[in-house]
Amino acid sequence: MSDATTLVLLRHGETLLTPQRRLSGSGGSNPGLSPAGRRQAEAAAEALAHRGGIAAVVTSPMRRCQETAQAVAARLGLSVQIDRDLREADFGVWEGLTFTEVRTRYPDDLSAWFASPESPPTGAGETMHQVTRRVAAVRDGLVSQYAGATVLVVSHVGPLRTLLRLALQAPPHSLFRMEVAAASLSTVTYDEDGTAMVRALNDTHHLN
Numbered sequence: 001m002s003d004a005t006t007l008v009l010l011r012h013g014e015t016l017l018t019p020q021r022r023l024s025g026s027g028g029s030n031p032g033l034s035p036a037g038r039r040q041a042e043a044a045a046e047a048l049a050h051r052g053g054i055a056a057v058v059t060s061p062m063r064r065c066q067e068t069a070q071a072v073a074a075r076l077g078l079s080v081q082i083d084r085d086l087r088e089a090d091f092g093v094w095e096g097l098t099f100t101e102v103r104t105r106y107p108d109d110l111s112a113w114f115a116s117p118e119s120p121p122t123g124a125g126e127t128m129h130q131v132t133r134r135v136a137a138v139r140d141g142l143v144s145q146y147a148g149a150t151v152l153v154v155s156h157v158g159p160l161r162t163l164l165r166l167a168l169q170a171p172p173h174s175l176f177r178m179e180v181a182a183a184s185l186s187t188v189t190y191d192e193d194g195t196a197m198v199r200a201l202n203d204t205h206h207l208n
Contacts, residue, residue: 003148003191003192004148004189004190004191004192005142005143005146005147005148005149005150005151005189005190006149006150006151006187006188006189006190006199007139007142007143007150007151007153007163007187007188007189007190008048008051008054008150008151008152008153008185008186008187009153009155009160009163009164009180009185009186009187009188010044010048010068010069010072010152010153010154010155010183010184010185011154011155011156011157011160011180011181011182011183011184012033012037012041012060012062012064012065012067012068012154012155012156012182012183013033013034013036013037013038013039013040013041013044013064013067013068013182013183014033014034014036014037014040014182014183015031015032015033015034015037015064016031016034017031017096018034018037018182020098021098021099022096022097022098023091023094023095023096023097023098023099023102024064024088024095024096025088025089025090025091025094025095025125025126025156025158026062026087026088026089026090026126027090027091027092027095027125027126028091028095028096029095029096030062030063030064031063031064032063032064032067033063033064033067033068037064037067037068037182037183038067038071040068040182040183040207041067041068041071041072041183042071042075043183043206043207044068044071044072044183044185044206044207045071045072045074045075045076046075046206047185047205047206048072048075048076048152048185049075049076053150054076054078054150054151054152055146055149055150055151056078056081056146056149056151056152057069057072057073057076057078057079057080057081057151057152057154058080058081058082058083058086058138058142058151058152058153058154059080059081059082059083059086059153059154059155060082060083060084060086060087060088060154060155060156060159061082061083061084061086061087062087062088062156065086065154065155065156066080066082068154068183069152069154072152072154083138085134085135085137085138086135086138086153086154086155086156086159087155087156087159088155088156088157088158088159089121089125089126089128089130089131089158090121090125090126091121091125091126092120092121092122092123092124092125092126093106093121093122093123093125094106094121094122094123094125102122106122109121109122113128114173114176115173116172117129117132117172128158128162128172128175131158131159131162132162132166132172135159135162135163135166136162136166138153139163139166143190143194147192157180158175160180160186161175161178161180162175163188164178164180164186164188164198164201165178166196167188167196167197167198168196168198178201178202179202180201180202181202181204183204183206183207184202184203184204184207185200185203185204185206186198186200186201186202186203187199187200187203
């Protein structure tokens, strides 16, 4: 495994919207971490410092991710790199709603979105196919740039589930069968030939 490239995937800590399970993408408000989310970020920073070996920290530009990444990077003595393509999906007019509210107001659009990665949220939101394309490009760039090293990727539910789905070579609908909790850690390694292996999923032991 010494020649493998490792991506450690960290979801941002909680915002005030997270416990309410409201959709918070890149097309609406840009909330920062709540007090609970800041505590989660510090706990993740401590766990990652104990883990060691991280060569770089790359984050989505959204506030909640930048704040999480900054907490970790400060603990590790690293700088933070921002990659716009790690942002969450644009959920169109669904931004700020729960899935229950979306199902009530836009039932046909929601059913189509669950059924096909080519279907956008209501209001010209971003399709999951579009999210997959940009996230895969980020992955390829990091695996090439940091060959044999370990990189922390701080992002959101959609992009992180996508990286895990691609690693598993799972179908698009499997996105909705993964739990990626706030401030959770998942790990994927990539061999020299590009073969991926999911080594951890939704690890939250550092939050207990």
